[in-house]
Amino acid sequence: MYIYLRKLAAMLLTVFLVSVITFVSFEVIPGDPVLSRLGVDADEAQIEALSRELGLDDPLPVRFFRWISGIFTGNLGLSSRYSRPVSELILDRLPVTLSLAAISLLLIVSVGIPLGILSAKYGDRIPGLSISIVSQIGMAIPSFWTGIILIYVFGLILKWFSPGGYTPWSESPAEAFKSLLLPSVAIALPSIATVIRYTRNTVMEQMKNDYVRTALSKGLKMNAVLFRHVLKNAIIPVITILGMITANILGGSIVIEQVFTLPGIGRLLINAISTRDLPLVQGMILYISLMIVIINFLIDIVYTIIDPRIKLK
Amino acid sequence: MRRKKVSLHIGITIIVLLLSLMVVSFFYTPYPVTEMNRLERFSPPSARHLLGTDNFGRDVFSRIMKGSQTAFFVGFLAVSIGSVFGVFIGAVSGYFGGALDEFIMRFMDAMMAFPGILFALMFVSIFGVGIRNTIIAIGIMSIPSFARITRSGFIQHRELEYVKSARVKGVTSGRIIFHHILPNVLSPIIVAASMGFSSAVLAEAALSYLGLGIQPPDPSWGRMLSESQVFITLSPWYAIAPGVFITLIVLGFNFLGDGLRDLQDRRQ
Numbered sequence: 001m002y003i004y005l006r007k008l009a010a011m012l013l014t015v016f017l018v019s020v021i022t023f024v025s026f027e028v029i030p031g032d033p034v035l036s037r038l039g040v041d042a043d044e045a046q047i048e049a050l051s052r053e054l055g056l057d058d059p060l061p062v063r064f065f066r067w068i069s070g071i072f073t074g075n076l077g078l079s080s081r082y083s084r085p086v087s088e089l090i091l092d093r094l095p096v097t098l099s100l101a102a103i104s105l106l107l108i109v110s111v112g113i114p115l116g117i118l119s120a121k122y123g124d125r126i127p128g129l130s131i132s133i134v135s136q137i138g139m140a141i142p143s144f145w146t147g148i149i150l151i152y153v154f155g156l157i158l159k160w161f162s163p164g165g166y167t168p169w170s171e172s173p174a175e176a177f178k179s180l181l182l183p184s185v186a187i188a189l190p191s192i193a194t195v196i197r198y199t200r201n202t203v204m205e206q207m208k209n210d211y212v213r214t215a216l217s218k219g220l221k222m223n224a225v226l227f228r229h230v231l232k233n234a235i236i237p238v239i240t241i242l243g244m245i246t247a248n249i250l251g252g253s254i255v256i257e258q259v260f261t262l263p264g265i266g267r268l269l270i271n272a273i274s275t276r277d278l279p280l281v282q283g284m285i286l287y288i289s290l291m292i293v294i295i296n297f298l299i300d301i302v303y304t305i306i307d308p309r310i311k312l313k
Numbered sequence: 314m315r316r317k318k319v320s321l322h323i324g325i326t327i328i329v330l331l332l333s334l335m336v337v338s339f340f341y342t343p344y345p346v347t348e349m350n351r352l353e354r355f356s357p358p359s360a361r362h363l364l365g366t367d368n369f370g371r372d373v374f375s376r377i378m379k380g381s382q383t384a385f386f387v388g389f390l391a392v393s394i395g396s397v398f399g400v401f402i403g404a405v406s407g408y409f410g411g412a413l414d415e416f417i418m419r420f421m422d423a424m425m426a427f428p429g430i431l432f433a434l435m436f437v438s439i440f441g442v443g444i445r446n447t448i449i450a451i452g453i454m455s456i457p458s459f460a461r462i463t464r465s466g467f468i469q470h471r472e473l474e475y476v477k478s479a480r481v482k483g484v485t486s487g488r489i490i491f492h493h494i495l496p497n498v499l500s501p502i503i504v505a506a507s508m509g510f511s512s513a514v515l516a517e518a519a520l521s522y523l524g525l526g527i528q529p530p531d532p533s534w535g536r537m538l539s540e541s542q543v544f545i546t547l548s549p550w551y552a553i554a555p556g557v558f559i560t561l562i563v564l565g566f567n568f569l570g571d572g573l574r575d576l577q578d579r580r581q
Contacts, residue, residue, distance in 0.1 A: 010419070013419055014419065014422050014423050014426060017419060017420055017422075017423035018423045018426050018427070021423060021424070021427075022435070025435060025436075025439055026439060028439065136564065136567060136568070136571075137560065137564060139563075139567060140511070140560045140561075140563035140564040140567055141556070141559075141560045141563075142515055142518050142519065142522075142535075142538075142556065142559050142560070142563075144518075144519060144522050144538065145538055145552075145555075145556035145559065145560075148538065148541070148542050148545065148552050148556075149552070149556075151542075151545070152545050152549055152552070156545070156546060247426075247428040248428065250428055250431075251428030251429060251430040251431060254428075254430055254431065254434070255430065255519050255522065255523065258522075258523060259542070269434065270434075270523055270525075272438075273434060273437070273438040273525060274524070274525075276438070278438070281434075281435070281438050285427070285431060285434075285435050288427075288428070288431055289426045289427045289428075289431065290426075292426050292427075292428065293426045296426070
């Protein structure tokens with residue numbers, strides 16, 4: 001129990017630091033938010049009144065706590081462009097991004113792990129090496145380029161889907177899936193490559209163990225040893241990189257939503273940056289990074305549960 | 314054994330080729346980079362234009378060559394910023410340990426919670442776009458990974474005999490950190506620098522693709538891709554070259570990093 005409490009405390013500290021970084025970063029912005037609303041020829045009294053109204057004359061820690069408590073009350077300030085609460089705007093766009101993330105994760109796990117095992121099985125022979133070279137290339141290809149090529153090939157030449165279109169799940173699940181599949185492939189590709197390489201290394205490391213020799217010498221088939229014995233041991237280190245993968249997926253979808261013009265939080269963020277809607281940018285950065293901190297925390301907990309050895313360390 | 318050096322060789326080959334392309338671009342490009350030619354818009358690859366022309370009739374190959382300057386410049390400076398600060402932070406944190414270490418590492422963890430691109434986006438939305446801020450943002454973004462790697466090297470070394478004897482002889486902490494330990498823990502840092510170069514180039518390309526990185530007239534492979542997407546039905550080939558070159562440079566530094574890591578593993 002103690003170990004979970006410690007992890008929880010560490011997570012809360014990280015949450016606090018992430019919020020402080022996000023808050024303080026936006027404090028150093030050149031320019032006065034009051035003047036930019038009132039215009040340069042506002043008089044002293046007007047400036048003071050608006051500052052008080054916006055709570056800008058309070059000391060920094062007070063404003064920080066007012067802002068951060070917005071996470072719980074759902075009010076992280078008003079978007080200056082949409083004049084709607086930041087949380088509401090984010091919630092509107094969340095389904096697209098979460099669907100992208102879910103499909104990508106599914107692709108990463110279901111393609112990356114088996115190919116990694118296969119690649120390890122063939123070791124330094126041709127099939128193993130070719131998988132590892134392809135994965136090396138997969139890590140180097142920028143995801144937005146993959147996206148552009150996928151749009152061109154599947155959207156414009158083969159006409160399997162209409163680029164730039166998005167159908168919500170509520171209208172037609174099949175259409176929604178169709179419009180989300182290719183972007184998910186583009187997001188997943190670099191992470192698939194990473195998972196292949198990582199699985200390959202851990203499986204090859206495991207193969208050196210005595211238990212593998214024992215299993216093989218008692219007559220088990222190679223595949224049985226790999227999938228029944230080795231996989232169980234190799235999967236644990238792979239789970240540790242899931243945290244990194246989630247960060248990659250969310251980071252990737254910021255760019256890919258732009259490539260495929262999908263109405264997710266990535267596109268909202270880029271629009272907010274281009275229109276200098278800073279309260280919205282600030283709120284979104286907080287939400288996205290907190291999501292990642294919490295997912296990492298959960299992965300850490302799962303990891304401790306499935307591998308009891310960790311508790312002893 | 315021999316095979317292990319293959320990645321090192323591939324990496325060095327790719328990097329040397331791209332570096333020579335960059336060096337040449339300072340003195341010579343087939344066409345002036347900004348020369349527009351209305352009559353030759355969207356021409357396909359030909360003997361006159363190796364990689365075709367873009368929407369302004371500018372020679373794509375010349376722009377790719379100039380773009381390599383941006384890629385190397387951003388990669389080199391961003392990695393320099395990240396490694397100098399990261400190594401310093403990691404060294405101090407790992408050598409002294411204790412509450413300071415705990416605090417610094419918590420802070421680094423918090424920074425790592427931001428996906429790289431998100432941090433860079435936050436930075437440019439506060440300080441504005443452009444090549445300088447792109448470099449600083451990517452540099453800061455890579456500090457935590459350098460700090461972590463350096464720290465773990467220092468933790469392994471700080472209780473070793475040679476460090477203890479230096480301490481007994483009264484060598485100052487600063488000297489022990491930078492003259493005694495640092496040279497011994499340098500190789501994983503060099504591997505990280507090579508990998509960091511790849512991530513820096515990818516991040517720059519992504520930012521520039523989004524229009525929030527390198528601004529015109531500075532040439533950038535990432536921005537070329539976003540321009541090419543607009544005209545993809547008119548000239549699909551324009552979208553190929555910038556992507557291939559981004560992939561090549563990233564591949565080169567990844568292979569180099571892998572090769573260096575193998576070398577280092579073998580020595581131990």
